Amino acid sequence: MTTTRTRMTTRTPTTTGDPGSAGTPATAGPRTARALRGPGGLSLRIDVRACVVVAALLAAALTAGVVLIGTGDFPIPASEVLRTLVGRGDHGQEFIVRELRLPRVLVGLLVGACLGLGGALFQSVSRNPLGSPDVLGLSQGATAGALTVIVLFSGSAGAVTLGALAGGLVTGLAIHLLAWKRGVHGYRLVLVGIGVSAVVTAVNGYIITKADFVDAARAVVWMTGSLNGRDWTQVWPLLALFAVLLPLVLANARGLRMLEMGDDLSRALGVRVERVRLLMTAAAVLLTSAATAAAGPVAFVALTAPQLARRLTLPRCLNGAGGAPMPGPNLVPSLCMGAALLVTADWASQRAFGADQLPVGVVTGVLGGIHLLWLLVTERRAGRI
Amino acid sequence: MLVDSPPEERAAALAAPPGRGGTRAAGLVLSTAVLVLVALASIAIGAKELSLAQVWHGLFQDSGTYGDVVVGERLSRTVLGLLAGAALGLSGAVLQALTRNPLAEPGILGINAGASAAVVTAITYFGVTSLSGYVWFAFLGAAAVGALVWFLGGSRGATPVRLALVGTAISAALYGYLQAVMIMDDAALGRMRFWTVGSLASATQGTVAQVLPFLGAGTVLALLLARPLNAVAMGDDTARALGADLNRTRALAMLAATVLSGAATAACGPIAFVGLMVPHVVRSFTGPDLRWILPYATVLSPVLLLGADVVGRIVARPAELQVGVVTAVLGGPVFILLVRRRRTTRL
Numbered sequence: 001m002t003t004t005r006t007r008m009t010t011r012t013p014t015t016t017g018d019p020g021s022a023g024t025p026a027t028a029g030p031r032t033a034r035a036l037r038g039p040g041g042l043s044l045r046i047d048v049r050a051c052v053v054v055a056a057l058l059a060a061a062l063t064a065g066v067v068l069i070g071t072g073d074f075p076i077p078a079s080e081v082l083r084t085l086v087g088r089g090d091h092g093q094e095f096i097v098r099e100l101r102l103p104r105v106l107v108g109l110l111v112g113a114c115l116g117l118g119g120a121l122f123q124s125v126s127r128n129p130l131g132s133p134d135v136l137g138l139s140q141g142a143t144a145g146a147l148t149v150i151v152l153f154s155g156s157a158g159a160v161t162l163g164a165l166a167g168g169l170v171t172g173l174a175i176h177l178l179a180w181k182r183g184v185h186g187y188r189l190v191l192v193g194i195g196v197s198a199v200v201t202a203v204n205g206y207i208i209t210k211a212d213f214v215d216a217a218r219a220v221v222w223m224t225g226s227l228n229g230r231d232w233t234q235v236w237p238l239l240a241l242f243a244v245l246l247p248l249v250l251a252n253a254r255g256l257r258m259l260e261m262g263d264d265l266s267r268a269l270g271v272r273v274e275r276v277r278l279l280m281t282a283a284a285v286l287l288t289s290a291a292t293a294a295a296g297p298v299a300f301v302a303l304t305a306p307q308l309a310r311r312l313t314l315p316r317c318l319n320g321a322g323g324a325p326m327p328g329p330n331l332v333p334s335l336c337m338g339a340a341l342l343v344t345a346d347w348a349s350q351r352a353f354g355a356d357q358l359p360v361g362v363v364t365g366v367l368g369g370i371h372l373l374w375l376l377v378t379e380r381r382a383g384r385i
Numbered sequence: 386m387l388v389d390s391p392p393e394e395r396a397a398a399l400a401a402p403p404g405r406g407g408t409r410a411a412g413l414v415l416s417t418a419v420l421v422l423v424a425l426a427s428i429a430i431g432a433k434e435l436s437l438a439q440v441w442h443g444l445f446q447d448s449g450t451y452g453d454v455v456v457g458e459r460l461s462r463t464v465l466g467l468l469a470g471a472a473l474g475l476s477g478a479v480l481q482a483l484t485r486n487p488l489a490e491p492g493i494l495g496i497n498a499g500a501s502a503a504v505v506t507a508i509t510y511f512g513v514t515s516l517s518g519y520v521w522f523a524f525l526g527a528a529a530v531g532a533l534v535w536f537l538g539g540s541r542g543a544t545p546v547r548l549a550l551v552g553t554a555i556s557a558a559l560y561g562y563l564q565a566v567m568i569m570d571d572a573a574l575g576r577m578r579f580w581t582v583g584s585l586a587s588a589t590q591g592t593v594a595q596v597l598p599f600l601g602a603g604t605v606l607a608l609l610l611a612r613p614l615n616a617v618a619m620g621d622d623t624a625r626a627l628g629a630d631l632n633r634t635r636a637l638a639m640l641a642a643t644v645l646s647g648a649a650t651a652a653c654g655p656i657a658f659v660g661l662m663v664p665h666v667v668r669s670f671t672g673p674d675l676r677w678i679l680p681y682a683t684v685l686s687p688v689l690l691l692g693a694d695v696v697g698r699i700v701a702r703p704a705e706l707q708v709g710v711v712t713a714v715l716g717g718p719v720f721i722l723l724v725r726r727r728r729t730t731r732l
């Protein structure tokens with residue numbers, strides 16, 4: 001623990017958030033932050049590069065969504081999809097697009113966004129690039145809730161969703177309480193999460209052995225994460241939760257960024273450390289559980305999206321150099337990256353294996369696994385894990 | 386045992402005070418007695434209730450009655466539990482000494498997951514069906530993940546957090562792969578869902594005979610490494626000054642841990658936390674000397690594994706709770722307790 005603390009503090013001069021505006025002019029690349037000055041002394045700092053990245057990712061996510069709507073047993077060209085979406089398509093296409101494929105794509109976008117944002121929050125709170133909900137046991141907790149409903153009660157899709165939500169929330173609460181010891185520290189949160197995750201994984205395996213074969217097959221598909229057969233009933237709750245949590249998270253993003261400089265320093269700067277951390281953890285748990293409830297534990301999106309987003313928003317010369325800075329939490333880019341990744345992965349799984357053959361979780365699992373290995377190698381070299 | 390405690394203190398701790406050796410030897414005898422008792426319980430207790438006379442009959446006057454068959458099956462299950470338990474405990478103790486990390490354990494480090502993924506690959510894609518065939522795949526998987534975790538975790542500069550994170554991340558990726566295989570192949574799902582939990586239930590005399598040579602060799606190698614590993618525990622500089630061959634010790638220790646956990650995983654599926662719990666319990670009364678820790682771990686780990694297996698048979702009668710589930714439910718809290726203890730962040 002002491003070593004973590006000292007490392008954090010010695011790194012402080014380079015960690016002060018935004019590379020463009022802060023110190024270190026010798027290594028800083030092009031100035032990417034601009035200040036807009038308005039009348040009466042009002043000013044707004046804008047990170048141009050981050051804005052461009054967000055716009056590009058958003059466009060990519062929406063384009064992938066349109067392409068995904070057009071993909072399937074009944075292919076529809078993108079122009080027709082757009083015409084149908086604005087309400088000028090023919091009847092048959094209208095049904096396919098509006099009732100069957102649009103909700104699936106919306107669930108994909110929302111789940112990806114929730115996972116990206118939740119992952120960014122977790123990685124920031126645990127101060128570790130690997131501190132994602134997959135590793136910390138949240139996904140497994142939500143899975144345990146869903147499996148209980150599937151196997152023990154043979155519940156409906158709605159009940160499975162509720163079960164997953166409950167499982168994720170209980171696990172999140174348990175991890176937080178178990179890691180609590182005069183405050184929650186990043187490393188303890190990670191290790192307790194790993195312990196909880198191992199226990200819950202074993203319990204999940206046990207539940208699957210209790211199932212009859214049909215339930216077991218359904219459970220394994222659910223456990224991999226799939227967007228098949230998602231409809232409007234999954235879209236609305238997710239959208240509502242997202243609409244409530246996003247402003248809340250963004251309003252506290254400043255505190256979170258300060259927190260990355262270390263507890264003592266942020267306390268001195270006036271951040272209410274435990275409050276911000278609790279709030280952010282709670283938001284991340286809610287986002288992840290809701291996403292898992294809607295689509296199952298889609299692997300590695302929460303781990304990968306914030307990493308990729310960070311690589312895009314940071315200038316190259318600051319990226320991965322020895323003792324490179326940990327940038328701020330990067331929330332909005334991670335969110336857009338998550339949405340784009342998930343929808344693209346779903347499209348890829350449909351194109352590669354045929355419609356509804358393999359769930360999207362297989363694609364994210366394989367690609368995410370490769371990315372993880374690469375991440376482990378590079379992060380190790382930079383001494384950041 | 387803490388790395389940052391002064392060397393004199395540690396040297397003093399290693400040189401056992403007079404009389405303590407006798408106590409520890411007596412403790413070892415006592416532990417062996419407990420092991421015999423647990424082994425007997427494992428033969429006597431199960432879904433089918435047998436009287437002691439029937440158990441006796443089955444053990445020593447086997448004439449092929451129903452009771453005798455039951456006893457015969459429980460006997461191979463108990464022997465496998467003994468072997469696998471000792472293997473897991475020893476590999477945990479060796480890994481903890483090797484990495485100087487209190488949280489090192491084949492389950493947490495992902496070595497079991499590596500062996501599982503390799504076994505599933507062997508069964509599904511290479512059509513290997515016999516244990517003696519896929520045990521080699523298990524070694525390969527275990528060794529690959531072991532080396533990967535060691536390298537990625539930062540070799541000697543590894544902190545507990547880093548090693549555990551790398552291991553868990555690799556396990557997560559490998560479990561994703563296992564799930565994909567199970568989705569695509571219904572037959573694999575049928576067999577694998579029981580195996581991936583970790584269970585002794587499928588043990589036969591054949592299984593025992595097939596893994597016995599590997600587990601035996603691994604156990605002997607691990608026990609022989611006690612002295613050199615003691616030197617490694619002193620820190621690199623001191624060890625070198627004492628004339629220890631660090632690289633050879635590390636390589637042999639890794640080999641022993643891989644063979645032990647790989648063979649145990651091939652035979653029973655991935656079983657977590659046995660290798661974590663037992664060495665910690667043992668260390669609390671033997672002190673840091675591996676020449677005592679390793680024999681104790683060899684005797685007490687099967688006590689835990691067989692005990693967990695017996696508990697699993699009792700609590701869910703007439704069905705069974707797989708031993709992997711019981712050890713995880715027992716071991717998770719121990720792990721969290723270790724994490725919460727302030728001084729265990731470094732060994």
